[in-house]
Amino acid sequence: MSELNRDxxxxxxxxxxxxxxxxxxxxxxxxxxxxxxxxGGAAFIxxxxxFVILLCLPIMFSEFIIGRRTQANxxxxxxxxxxxxxxxxxxxxxxxxxxxxxxxxxxxxxWTLEYIFKSFSSDFLSASGSNLExxxxxxxxxxIVPIASHLAFLGLSALIVVAGIxxxxxxxxxxxxxxxxxxxxLLAVRSITLDGSAAGVKFLFYPDFSKITGATLIAxxxxxxxxxxxxxGCIITYGSYVKKSENLFKISLMTVxxxxxxxxxxxxxxxxxxxxxxxxxxxxxxxxFITLPQIFAQxxxxxxxxxxxxxxxxxxxxxxxxxxxxxxxxYFTEELKLTRKTSVLIAFAIIGVFGTLSSLSNGVLADVKxxxxxxxxxxxxxxxxxxxxxxxxxxxxFVGWRMKKADVLDELTxxxxxxxxxxxxxxxxxxxxxxxxxxxxxxLLSSIGLIKMF
Ligand code: PFF
Numbered sequence: 001m002s003e004l005n006r007d008x009x010x011x012x013x014x015x016x017x018x019x020x021x022x023x024x025x026x027x028x029x030x031x032x033x034x035x036x037x038x039x040g041g042a043a044f045i046x047x048x049x050x051f052v053i054l055l056c057l058p059i060m061f062s063e064f065i066i067g068r069r070t071q072a073n074x075x076x077x078x079x080x081x082x083x084x085x086x087x088x089x090x091x092x093x094x095x096x097x098x099x100x101x102x103x104x105x106x107x108x109x110x111w112t113l114e115y116i117f118k119s120f121s122s123d124f125l126s127a128s129g130s131n132l133e134x135x136x137x138x139x140x141x142x143x144i145v146p147i148a149s150h151l152a153f154l155g156l157s158a159l160i161v162v163a164g165i166x167x168x169x170x171x172x173x174x175x176x177x178x179x180x181x182x183x184x185x186l187l188a189v190r191s192i193t194l195d196g197s198a199a200g201v202k203f204l205f206y207p208d209f210s211k212i213t214g215a216t217l218i219a220x221x222x223x224x225x226x227x228x229x230x231x232x233g234c235i236i237t238y239g240s241y242v243k244k245s246e247n248l249f250k251i252s253l254m255t256v257x258x259x260x261x262x263x264x265x266x267x268x269x270x271x272x273x274x275x276x277x278x279x280x281x282x283x284x285x286x287x288x289f290i291t292l293p294q295i296f297a298q299x300x301x302x303x304x305x306x307x308x309x310x311x312x313x314x315x316x317x318x319x320x321x322x323x324x325x326x327x328x329x330x331y332f333t334e335e336l337k338l339t340r341k342t343s344v345l346i347a348f349a350i351i352g353v354f355g356t357l358s359s360l361s362n363g364v365l366a367d368v369k370x371x372x373x374x375x376x377x378x379x380x381x382x383x384x385x386x387x388x389x390x391x392x393x394x395x396x397x398f399v400g401w402r403m404k405k406a407d408v409l410d411e412l413t414x415x416x417x418x419x420x421x422x423x424x425x426x427x428x429x430x431x432x433x434x435x436x437x438x439x440x441x442x443x444l445l446s447s448i449g450l451i452k453m454f
Pocket of ligand 1 (some may be wrong): 022023026027028036101213225226227228230232234235241320321323324
């Protein structure tokens with residue numbers, strides 16, 4: 001496809017909802033609340049916010065610069081700017097990480113579908129707490145239903161992606177994202193107004209810094225990358241569909257603000273209710289699927305709230321999974337010259353198989369371990385804790401040290417047509433060149449035990 005008739009986002013609102021749609025997902029509504037719960041509450045949130053502002057904003061910005069400059073998929077982008085350089089690793093990471101993330105993301109997406117249907121039955125919420133736990137175990141560990149749900153979720157994502165950027169991704173994000181915001185707000189208000197919710201609010205906002213350890217830092221960094229869709233070429237790919245007239249700094253700022261706002265809102269929707277009903281916040285990944293129905297059961301109109309909540313999770317998940325799929329599809333169409341349809345089909349087949357393995361690893365394949373981890377955990381761990389931070393590090397090194405400074409400035413200022421203040425410019429360049437790489441390298445080294453801080 002020539003660059004002239006390459007598909008792209010049609011409007012500024014379209015760009016914003018699509019990028020925010022990618023960022024806001026299971027990472028905010030499913031992963032963030034239990035990470036906060038497992039890592040001591042407010043102290044984790046403060047570290048997370050610092051990482052987001054100091055490290056992730058410059059990376060998001062850098063990915064946009066690479067994408068829009070080259071108008072190509074992540075691999076093709078680096079190939080254009082630095083052919084045959086080791087930075088092509090960024091392109092390889094983008095495809096591998098997309099497949100890894102989709103292979104567990106689509107399984108959790110499938111659970112959200114299952115839970116929407118479950119919420120319609122009156123038996124579901126009349127079950128006792130322990131029963132809800134066994135219901136979740138059964139839903140995630142049986143063979144046929146979770147695999148079918150995973151394939152259904154993947155299939156729906158594929159249908160959107162096959163329709164392209166303007167008529168697929170942009171069109172659906174415009175409807176789904178505002179609906180998502182409205183529903184999470186509603187739940188947060190309901191949760192905060194419950195009797196006994198104050199302890200949950202305190203848990204979210206009063207930090208206990210003695211809770212911070214080396215593990216907290218790594219968990220917070222991995223969460224920030226995952227939540228903002230960084231370090232794997234997703235923003236490079238979406239950036240390549242952004243018009244030359246858009247202000248990349250503004251889009252980055254708004255995306256980061258929206259994603260962080262959604263994470264905090266999700267915390268407010270979950271934690272006050274968890275405390276109000278005397279449930280432990282450190283439940284891990286099952287927090288949303290076991291604990292929340294327990295809470296819904298004790299609320300008026302519990303079924304309706306339950307349907308709304310799992311529908312929210314589903315919407316959030318699908319607007320992110322389409323961005324993950326697009327990374328692979330853009331690579332297939334532009335580098336391997338396949339049609340969009342064939343590319344989507346191949347991606348569907350690969351993720352269909354790996355996702356099935358990861359679904360089965362919660363059941364019959366629970367004892368099959370690779371590097372000591374089940375398939376599900378392996379895909380999650382490798383992507384968030386290894387591939388995304390390494391990819392993010394390479395991206396800032398690339399933009400900071402390898403790309404021509406004139407090109408970077410040209411993208412930053414839209415060819416000199418928007419003025420960015422000198423101090424801000426200096427700060428951006430300083431963070432991209434020094435602060436981000438050093439800090440990410442530091443966290444990575446401490447995660448493999450080469451540096452010990454705590
Ligand atoms: N940011 C998404 C979430 O928070 O659920 C997950 C994700 C999407 C990660 C796209 C990476 C990515 F490229």
